[in-house]
Amino acid sequence: MSEILDLVGIFVFALTGALMGVRKRLDVVGMGVLAEMTALGGGIVRDLILNVRPAAFQSLGYVLVPVAATVIVFYWHPHVARVMPVILVLDAAGLGLFSAVGTAKALEYGLSPLHATVLGVTTAVGGGVIRDVLAGAIPTLLYDRQLYAVPALLGSAVMAGLSTAGLHGWPATLAAAVLAFGLRITAMRRGWRAPVAKGAEDPAA
């Protein structure tokens, strides 16, 4: 069950990576690289910091699911783009799930609740940051995509809090993921955005 949810999250993240490849007119290799990195990058960075071998290099499904997403986007990207609203909802679900699961894994390896929260957010948003950097864009995370990072922070903090209170396992993970998902969806619906510093001038560098 946990593995299946993981793979669904990976599949949706990989779709957004492959679609970015189409938008940037990359070839199928570029689409595949972006799909793999978007789907697996956050978890790989988390595991490097935890000093364990990345989970992505121990599961066949983790590597193959982004290949499938690439093939689908390559042949049917206009159709995939048409169901973008569905993808965004699934992406919000993946965001919630990965933040909760990432935080739980970090706690398991002995990190403090604060550090586990940071690593949970990293798991959830790291792949998207790598995708954007490789595609030559400033990560959307940095200038707000209707609070993309904030729901991940909520999910991770709730997970860390529940664990610290002695509540582990799937009920806690689910609760944290659902809260993050709900905030992200609400922020998207209402167009909530993180504030910008007053009087921020045009780039001068």
Place this chain on the structure above:
Amino acid sequence: MSEILDLVGIFVFALTGALMGVRKRLDVVGMGVLAEMTALGGGIVRDLILNVRPAAFQSLGYVLVPVAATVIVFYWHPHVARVMPVILVLDAAGLGLFSAVGTAKALEYGLSPLHATVLGVTTAVGGGVIRDVLAGAIPTLLYDRQLYAVPALLGSAVMAGLSTAGLHGWPATLAAAVLAFGLRITAMRRGWRAPVAKGAEDPAA
């Protein structure tokens, strides 16, 4: 004492990250991410290469100080920008300190003096490189910021030399850091720059 110096260095590096966020008109999340990565990125890369859990994920202060820097820049960035000359001097101090401390840690973990020097430079300049890449700019390190990398190289090499000669501990670290700081400040005052290859043509790719 060592911890306090570290935190001062982290605070100053974080200020430069958050200010970059303001210049690029990022929101508060982007400012915070840049602040954290500028302050902690170099040390995280060093620790990943040493194959130990990053120090940033074992200390609350390391994570919270950049948050404080972000808040300060968010509310008072015009004032912060006005004291930029002070920040640049503190940044030079952080550069010297991080190169010396990074080299010492690498030697402690058994690296050769040459490799420890490379890792010391990485510690000092790595966060700034990550900041610039995330902000969508070619790292200033690569086209010279009045010898930004060269003082780090000096500090790291001196630290490695002193350690090899049997001189360890804070006096050696301080000497190496002060030398790097002095070269950086002198280079800034006099506008020293690293040479460019003769006849370098316009980008053709």
Place this chain on the structure above:
Amino acid sequence: MSEILDLVGIFVFALTGALMGVRKRLDVVGMGVLAEMTALGGGIVRDLILNVRPAAFQSLGYVLVPVAATVIVFYWHPHVARVMPVILVLDAAGLGLFSAVGTAKALEYGLSPLHATVLGVTTAVGGGVIRDVLAGAIPTLLYDRQLYAVPALLGSAVMAGLSTAGLHGWPATLAAAVLAFGLRITAMRRGWRAPVAKGAEDPAA
């Protein structure tokens, strides 16, 4: 013998990094950083994922050879650029070699043939991706350089296949590297390119 081949591959990769520095009008520090990262980046990422200390930090030659390449390009880059066809052939040889060697090391550390193949490709192309990101360009890997990634994939897959069939050691490595080299050279000669998705629109983000 193996060490010498490695150093030749590192030298050629470093040349392409330093030349990119000249094209982007970077100073000698920028050229050196690009040379080091292009030559060593792929192997460092591979070793981080394998959770071992990077080989680049255990060999003096690995660090010093890119320095030599930087000096050569700094003083004689018009001559170096003139022999670019030779460099491209040597780069193809490095690509083949690094994919085979990277795959072999990953198998040694217990990865599955599929994951070892992924890591072999990473070893071969990782440094070039880091070079391009640092230089502010979308990695050429992503939009095809006459199948740059595909020969690396072929070499890695053949290496993994031969090892699984019980064929180890230099004959297998050589066979895999030569196949990758041959495909890359043929693709360059004939201008083969990876396909782009039909109807890929202009960037809309």
